[in-house]
Amino acid sequence: MSTILEVKDLTKKFADTEVLKGISFELKKGETLAVIGSSGSGKSTMLRCLNQLSPPDSGEILLEGVNINTPEIDLNTVRADMGFVFQDFNLFIHLSVLENVMFGPLRVRGLPKKEAREIAMAEIERVGMIDKIDFYPAQLSGGQQQRISIARALALRPKLILFDEPTSALDPELTGEVLGVMTALANDGMTAIVVTHEMGFAQSVADKAIFIDQGIIVEQGVPEQMFAAPRHERTRHFLSNFVGLE
Amino acid sequence: MEIIRILISELPQFAKGTLIALEVLAGLLALGLVLGLAIALAEIFGNTVVKFFATTLRKFLWAIPQLVLLFLVFYLPFDLNPVCAAIIALGLCSSAFQSQIFRGAILSVQSGQIEAAKAMGLSKPKIIFYIVIPQMIRLSIGPWTNEFSSELKDTSLAYVVGVVEIMRQAKYIIAYTFGNTAAVYLFVGVLYFMLTRIGTYFFYKLEERLWVPGFEKRS
Numbered sequence: 001m002s003t004i005l006e007v008k009d010l011t012k013k014f015a016d017t018e019v020l021k022g023i024s025f026e027l028k029k030g031e032t033l034a035v036i037g038s039s040g041s042g043k044s045t046m047l048r049c050l051n052q053l054s055p056p057d058s059g060e061i062l063l064e065g066v067n068i069n070t071p072e073i074d075l076n077t078v079r080a081d082m083g084f085v086f087q088d089f090n091l092f093i094h095l096s097v098l099e100n101v102m103f104g105p106l107r108v109r110g111l112p113k114k115e116a117r118e119i120a121m122a123e124i125e126r127v128g129m130i131d132k133i134d135f136y137p138a139q140l141s142g143g144q145q146q147r148i149s150i151a152r153a154l155a156l157r158p159k160l161i162l163f164d165e166p167t168s169a170l171d172p173e174l175t176g177e178v179l180g181v182m183t184a185l186a187n188d189g190m191t192a193i194v195v196t197h198e199m200g201f202a203q204s205v206a207d208k209a210i211f212i213d214q215g216i217i218v219e220q221g222v223p224e225q226m227f228a229a230p231r232h233e234r235t236r237h238f239l240s241n242f243v244g245l246e
Numbered sequence: 247m248e249i250i251r252i253l254i255s256e257l258p259q260f261a262k263g264t265l266i267a268l269e270v271l272a273g274l275l276a277l278g279l280v281l282g283l284a285i286a287l288a289e290i291f292g293n294t295v296v297k298f299f300a301t302t303l304r305k306f307l308w309a310i311p312q313l314v315l316l317f318l319v320f321y322l323p324f325d326l327n328p329v330c331a332a333i334i335a336l337g338l339c340s341s342a343f344q345s346q347i348f349r350g351a352i353l354s355v356q357s358g359q360i361e362a363a364k365a366m367g368l369s370k371p372k373i374i375f376y377i378v379i380p381q382m383i384r385l386s387i388g389p390w391t392n393e394f395s396s397e398l399k400d401t402s403l404a405y406v407v408g409v410v411e412i413m414r415q416a417k418y419i420i421a422y423t424f425g426n427t428a429a430v431y432l433f434v435g436v437l438y439f440m441l442t443r444i445g446t447y448f449f450y451k452l453e454e455r456l457w458v459p460g461f462e463k464r465s
């Protein structure tokens with residue numbers, strides 16, 4: 001499989017605090033990468049640097065071989081190719097479910113309405129929400145809102161999707177439905193980076209995992225191996241917080 | 247009840263005055279809306295220079311009494327007719343108020359939604375047009391209705407520059423009502439009351455039509 005994303009020595013500072021101190025990793029087409037680490041370690045910052053919601057200070061981000069961390073690149077095109085799913089969904093509250101999912105194809109990609117609608121319907125179907133197309137975000141549960149926000153990201157037909165703790169704002173009983181959708185996506189060959197505290201999901205679905213601590217990647221590898229036999233003390237310590245991992 | 251007969255026979259004059267008042271009102275609200283929205287967008291999304299000019303203009307317009315601006319515009323050496331002068335002067339004053347309404351509404355659009363739109367690759371103008379403004383409109387209708395009724399009353403100020411609106415008509419009529427001045431003004435008061443109620447009802451209906459779940463509803 002070809003490499004879709006290659007990150008080289010990414011750094012980011014806020015005022016005087018170095019939040020990312022040289023992050024490097026590679027992702028192949030179709031892979032799911034789980035990013036784990038304790039609160040404040042820089043996971044969200046890393047995702048936000050990838051699509052430049054926060055511009056990185058230095059480093060290269062090669063998307064299909066092209067460095068997108070240069071001033072010449074058209075940011076909006078890059079962002080449309082990288083889906084982003086937020087912890088708190090951020091659906092457009094004045095638009096219905098269908099309009100939310102049509103929004104990308106229609107307003108970002110500039111497709112005709114009919115085509116945008118077809119794409120949207122397919123993605124809504126994929127996340128199992130076809131009976132709710134005329135609902136507004138305020139009428140949906142958190143889990144349903146998150147599934148729609150995943151559909152909204154997919155409707156742009158991105159090259160990869162970034163998930164920032166997509167289930168952290170959800171009650172435990174709603175977490176399953178969202179992880180189910182994400183598992184199906186991974187099986188369909190979608191490329192994804194998932195920041196998560198769901199170790200079960202990381203272990204069973206992700207092809208790779210990276211553990212970030214204080215802005216550096218301490219350890220990376222295959223999740224089963226990393227979780228069963230962490231090589232670093234800090235990884236071991238972090239994983240010990242999650243009981244019931246086998 | 248001579249006065250009632252006079253008022254009834256003068257109804258066509260009051261109707262004319264009402265139409266002029268509504269013309270001034272529509273004009274000043276439209277000018278205030280366009281300029282007020284421009285000021286609000288400039289203050290929130292503009293660069294430092296744009297922001298500075300918008301803020302200065304707003305503070306200036308905010309500070310000047312409507313009467314002063316009315317005379318100022320009327321006596322500009324452009325030979326403006328009274329209705330135009332009133333629309334411009336009152337519209338400028340209104341824009342300062344309206345900009346504050348829009349500013350509040352824009353700032354209460356959740357930043358997460360704007361970030362989500364940005365993350366989808368939407369340009370800033372499109373974010374403003376497709377996300378910010380539609381939500382702003384829904385949030386503004388309530389306060390905007392207040393501005394509507396307060397400006398409806400303020401159209402009566404236009405009579406100082408010679409606009410033949412409701413107040414000016416009342417003055418003409420009072421000239422031959424022989425002491426029934428209060429009755430005429432009572433009639434004028436009721437007229438303003440009815441106009442306000444009709445307008446407010448219309449905006450309330452509009453707000454209901456535009457309402458979607460997730461926006462606060464006025465009770």
Ligand SMILES: Nc1ncnc2c1ncn2[C@@H]1O[C@H](COP(=O)(O)OP(=O)(O)OP(=O)(O)O)[C@@H](O)[C@H]1O
Binds near residue numbers: 039043046
């Ligand atoms: N906009 C910002 N300005 C200043 N500091 C920031 C900003 N965003 C993040 N930080 C700091 O950067 C560090 C990393 O934050 P980040 O949100 O990336 O952590 P995280 O790993 O995602 O944590 P969590 O699991 O709690 O979401 C934190 O110390 C945070 O305070």
Ligand SMILES: [Mg+2]
Binds near residue numbers: 043045164165
């Ligand atoms: Mg985070």
